[in-house]
Amino acid sequence: MPDEKETRIVEARLKLRDRFQARMQQTPAAADPRPQGHGPQNRHGMPRVPAGQTVTQGWPVLDLGRQPEVKISQWELIVDGAVEEPLKLSWKQFMELPQHEDVSDFHCVTTWSKLDVPWEGVQLSTVLALARPRPEASHLTTHAYDGYTTNLPLEEALKDDVLLVHTAEGKPLPLGHGGPVRIITPQLYAWKGAKWIHRIEILTRDRPGYWELRGYSNTAHPWRNDRYS
Numbered sequence: 001m002p003d004e005k006e007t008r009i010v011e012a013r014l015k016l017r018d019r020f021q022a023r024m025q026q027t028p029a030a031a032d033p034r035p036q037g038h039g040p041q042n043r044h045g046m047p048r049v050p051a052g053q054t055v056t057q058g059w060p061v062l063d064l065g066r067q068p069e070v071k072i073s074q075w076e077l078i079v080d081g082a083v084e085e086p087l088k089l090s091w092k093q094f095m096e097l098p099q100h101e102d103v104s105d106f107h108c109v110t111t112w113s114k115l116d117v118p119w120e121g122v123q124l125s126t127v128l129a130l131a132r133p134r135p136e137a138s139h140l141t142t143h144a145y146d147g148y149t150t151n152l153p154l155e156e157a158l159k160d161d162v163l164l165v166h167t168a169e170g171k172p173l174p175l176g177h178g179g180p181v182r183i184i185t186p187q188l189y190a191w192k193g194a195k196w197i198h199r200i201e202i203l204t205r206d207r208p209g210y211w212e213l214r215g216y217s218n219t220a221h222p223w224r225n226d227r228y229s
């Protein structure tokens with residue numbers, strides 16, 4: 001039987017998702033009648049490999065060239081902005097949250113896709129449910145330890161497969177891929193997932209992040225080949 005804390009989180013998540021249900025169903029990955037890509041369908045009914053992407057076996061490293069070494073003892077996750085309950089979680093508190101395993105695909109805008117990556121972490125919807133976004137909250141921006149930022153609408157951020165991951169392919173997430181903790185957004189291009197995540201700021205309006213300000217698409221939907229703005 002799930003413990004009391006877990007039950008509270010599940011209820012808070014359901015309540016929060018209710019507010020965004022209609023908008024979640026309108027996101028391209030849920031509603032697009034003509035997804036662009038090839039290969040068998042994935043579990044969302046989208047072609048497995050989005051248009052213009054090539055499957056890679058390796059896992060390239062892409063970032064701004066600064067890899068901040070954050071020790072687990074110093075790492076913290078802040079959730080603030082338009083929330084009822086701002087959070088500051090230590091590594092220990094983060095690891096005590098309900099843990100989630102998933103296998104999903106990783107699509108980089110530079111045209112490679114890595115399929116079937118096993119991940120472990122915490123659903124972003126879990127920390128959002130705990131922080132309780134205010135009624136007027138609509139977006140978030142993520143701030144990473146290297147200074148990188150990227151934004152998401154809450155209807156994308158609340159999806160089941162959007163995770164704060166600490167483990168990939170059965171091993172602690174390597175520094176190069178954003179360890180100790182990064183975000184993944186399997187239904188959007190990978191730049192929407194901040195490596196070395198530090199702070200999640202809830203917003204009442206959209207605010208473009210690092211690449212969104214430099215010509216990348218704000219919406220970043222792989223099955224619309226939605227790469228640039």
Ligand SMILES: Nc1nc2c(c(=O)[nH]1)N[C@H]1C(S)=C(S)[C@@H](COP(=O)(O)O)O[C@H]1N2
Nearest residue numbers: 060061062063064144148177191193194195
């Ligand atoms: N903090 C941070 N996160 C980031 C980036 C970055 O420069 N800094 N680059 C983004 C980009 S452009 C991509 S494609 C993916 C790459 O993740 P990977 O290096 O694990 O393949 O991380 C995204 N997250």
Ligand SMILES: [Mo]
Nearest residue numbers: 062108109191
């Ligand atoms: Mo990228």
